[in-house]
Amino acid sequence: xxxxxxxxxxxxxxxxxxxxxxxxxxxxxxxxxxxxxxxxxxxxxxxxxxxxxxxxxxxxxxxxxxxxxxxxxxxxxxxxxxxxxxxxxxxxxxxxxxxxxxxxxxxxxxxxxxxxxxxxxxxxxxxxxxxxxxxxxxxxxxxxxxxxxxxxxxxxxxxxxxxxxxxxxx
Numbered sequence: 001x002x003x004x005x006x007x008x009x010x011x012x013x014x015x016x017x018x019x020x021x022x023x024x025x026x027x028x029x030x031x032x033x034x035x036x037x038x039x040x041x042x043x044x045x046x047x048x049x050x051x052x053x054x055x056x057x058x059x060x061x062x063x064x065x066x067x068x069x070x071x072x073x074x075x076x077x078x079x080x081x082x083x084x085x086x087x088x089x090x091x092x093x094x095x096x097x098x099x100x101x102x103x104x105x106x107x108x109x110x111x112x113x114x115x116x117x118x119x120x121x122x123x124x125x126x127x128x129x130x131x132x133x134x135x136x137x138x139x140x141x142x143x144x145x146x147x148x149x150x151x152x153x154x155x156x157x158x159x160x161x162x163x164x165x166x167x168x169x170x
Contacts, residue, residue, distance in 0.1 A: 043073060043080050051082075051096040052157040059094070063165070072113065074106050084110035085165065090119030095163040100132060103161045107136050125166065127159035 041060045048056045063069050068088050074081045074097075082097035084106055092110045097103035107124075114122050122142065126133040127150075150156075 044071070044083055047080055047083055047096050047098060050098050051161050052159075054157065056094075059165075063094075070113075072110065074102070074109070076102065082106045082161075084113075084163075086110055086113045086117070088117055088119065090114050090117065090122040091165075092122070092124050093163040094165040095124075097161040100161055103132055104136065107133065107163070111136075111140060125164035127162065127164065130159050130162070132160070133163060 041057065041064060044060045045055050045057045048054065048060075063085055064071060070086045071083055072086065073083050081099070081102045082095070084092060084095040086092055092107075092114050095106060095110055097106045111122060111124075122140075123145075124133070124137060124142065125148070126137055128134075
């Protein structure tokens with residue numbers, strides 16, 4: 001997906017590490033990609049605490065137990081900046097970035113990885129308050145297909161640097 005003939009050049013230099021974990025947090029080497037020594041998904045949980053103010057540890061355990069899920073961890077200068085799950089059906093999400101500056105790069109890189117799988121479509125669930133994500137979606141010719149309304153009895157977290165996976169898991 002995206003414009004033909006144009007390459008996206010990120011502003012940050014990211015080391016993309018493929019994180020393949022099972023439900024017990026064990027990591028498995030994948031085609032020569034360097035793995036972290038951390039044996040739990042604490043890096044992902046730490047990003048969620050920074051971005052959303054809550055832990056999504058159970059969600060990560062669920063996503064990482066799914067063999068079709070690919071989780072990319074993005075680092076800049078040795079520090080985790082965000083993560084994104086990319087699915088074989090072309091869905092990207094959940095995705096979290098610690099800063100609005102890194103959100104665009106992480107989103108664009110994740111959309112690129114989704115497109116490389118040649119799915120029938122690419123999809124993201126964009127919170128309506130995330131203007132940057134809406135801009136990225138429209139600039140990459142994504143369409144609004146199914147709008148959702150999200151109600152909560154508690155204050156919502158800031159979703160400026162976050163893309164959802166599904167309404168049921170938020």
